[in-house]
Amino acid sequence: MITQVSGRAGRGSEPGKVIIQTYNPKHYSILASLHQDYNEFFEKEISMRKTFEYPPFSDIVNIVASSKNENEAIKVMNDITAKLKQKIEGNGFDANVLGPTQAPISKINTYYRWQTIIKGRVDDALKKCVKSIIDETYPKSGSVKINLDINPVSLA
Incomplete structure (x- = not known):
């Protein structure tokens, strides 16, 4: 969602600026969004879900x-x-x-x-x-x- 919202910044050819307020700027979801690395986010998220038996693993x-x-x-x-x-x-x-x-x-x-x-x-x-x-x-x-x-x- 952060990536989606940040994609709305800017007007036409003018670049936009995105400011994200967070308590945890090193969180994998923030870093993956910053780099627009969907695969990195998915791999970490699915690994965590498997470890803690969250959906789709339960x-x-x-x-x-x-x-x-x-x-x-x-x-x-x-x-x-x-x-x-x-x-x-x-x-x-x-x-x-x-x-x-x-x-x-x-x-x-x-x-x-x-x-x-x-x-x-x-x-x-x-x-x-x-x-x-x-x-x-x-x-x-x-x-x-x-x-x-x-x-x-x-x-x-």
Whole structure:
């Protein structure tokens, strides 16, 4: 995206100037963008994803509970997570349950946010298991909203 935005700098034959503010100017994504080296970026990114078992080498499911009452969001997320851990570990699914924890963006407007992440091989059986646990644990008419995202673009 940095490369795409920087390509917009300048007018016609006049060169443009791009200023990027960052805490980490030596990060591989910044350096690859600076040199417009897409292959370097891809090689480092895909290597990191393989090492940490991120997509496309595994799947990630992000479950977020949000509520105006933080304690309610925490309780629902704790209940869902406990059931997920019991069911996933007890039934031999190739996945790990991480959390619950405060979401990286812990409050949006007046809603507190807590999340649990499932990382591993997410097949139809696991999706069905997750959906049934959420449906059993969380009444849709309650004050807590649940968002389920498979292979999210962001975990924020």
